Amino acid sequence: AQKITQTQPGMFVQEKEAVTLDCTYDTSDQSYGLFWYKQPSSGEMIFLIYQGSYDEQNATEGRYSLNFQKARKSANLVISASQLGDSAMYFCAMREDYSYNFNKFYFGSGTKLNVKP
Amino acid sequence: GAVVSQHPSRVICKSGTSVKIECRSLDFQATTMFWYRQFPKKSLMLMATSNEGSKATYEQGVEKDKFLINHASLTLSTLTVTSAHPEDSSFYICSATDRTNTEAFFGQGTRLTVV
Numbered sequence: 001a002q003k004i005t006q007t008q009p010g011m012f013v014q015e016k017e018a019v020t021l022d023c024t025y026d027t028s029d030q031s032y033g034l035f036w037y038k039q040p041s042s043g044e045m046i047f048l049i050y051q052g053s054y055d056e057q058n059a060t061e062g063r064y065s066l067n068f069q070k071a072r073k074s075a076n077l078v079i080s081a082s083q084l085g086d087s088a089m090y091f092c093a094m095r096e097d098y099s100y101n102f103n104k105f106y107f108g109s110g111t112k113l114n115v116k117p
Numbered sequence: 118g119a120v121v122s123q124h125p126s127r128v129i130c131k132s133g134t135s136v137k138i139e140c141r142s143l144d145f146q147a148t149t150m151f152w153y154r155q156f157p158k159k160s161l162m163l164m165a166t167s168n169e170g171s172k173a174t175y176e177q178g179v180e181k182d183k184f185l186i187n188h189a190s191l192t193l194s195t196l197t198v199t200s201a202h203p204e205d206s207s208f209y210i211c212s213a214t215d216r217t218n219t220e221a222f223f224g225q226g227t228r229l230t231v232v
Contacts, residue, residue: 037223043208045161045223091160095221104151105212105221107161 003027004092006108013082014116020067021077021111023092029053031097034075035105036066039089048090051075053097082115089113120144121213123224130201130231138196138227140211146191147213151221152184155208164209167194201231 005024013019025034036048051059051066059066067076079086092108120143130136140150149168153161165181167173167188175181183205185197194213198205210226 043210043226043228045210045212045226047223089158104163104166105161109160110158112158 003106004094004108006092006111008111009109010112010114012114012116013079015084016081018078018080019082019113021079021090021092021113023075023077023108025073025075025092025094027073027094027096029096033095033097034066034068035093035095036064036075036077037091037093038086039091039110041088045091049077079113084115084117087113087115121147121211121222121224123211123227125227126225127228128230130229132202132231133200135197135199136201136229138198138209138211138229140194140196140213140224142192142213142215142222145213145215147194147215148191149214150188150194151212152186152194152196153210153212155210155226157208161210164196198229201229203231205229206231 003026032053034051038046038048049059049061049064049066051068058068063080065078089110089112091110093105095105122141124139151166152164154164155161163176164179165173165175165186167186169188169191173186188194208226208228211224212221214221
């Protein structure tokens with residue numbers, strides 16, 4: 001079964017507006033971490049934000065916030081005040097804390113975000 | 118944050134030759150390194166996990182004789198694509214964790230083209 005699902009292959013947003021990128025996950029573990037990474041065309045993976053499964057508050061990092069709904073197993077990324085430089089692929093990922101290799105990540109299929117001027 | 122350096126960033130090789138990709142942790146000791154493969158416009162697919170000083174663990178469907186992984190030191194892991202074919206052309210990216218295992222740091226990736 002797919003552990004991470006991103007249902008939006010591509011998204012458009014107007015510059016300065018907010019956008020939500022969807023992510024749902026599947027795990028039977030109680031302890032896990034959820035991550036969002038940005039991958040520009042150059043290829044490197046840029047860490048954006050992290051949410052632990054036991055964190056009660058939604059994570060925020062500058063213009064990025066993670067809308068964590070544990071019961072629904074969703075971890076949507078919200079980017080506020082979009083900038084042209086936000087155009088990139090965005091990947092949602094999960095790490096199961098009790099897996100043999102703690103930092104084995106499961107990645108979603110990604111969402112290509114295009115910010116329009 | 119910690120830095121993971123991957124080299125080369127781009128490589129073109131002839132079909133039938135082997136190519137080695139290096140992944141180095143620059144300011145921490147990487148007890149575990151992961152190798153991923155990414156097809157165009159696709160997600161990252163985990164190929165193998167390597168722990169320093171032991172044999173790599175390969176994911177199902179990944180040919181261990183084709184993709185040789187060595188993690189001989191705490192700062193270096195290498196992926197060697199042996200007898201490369203055009204279908205091996207892809208983007209390969211590594212990640213590394215330290216002893217605390219609290220975070221994974223990614224390299225910049227290597228774009229391999231086999232002609």
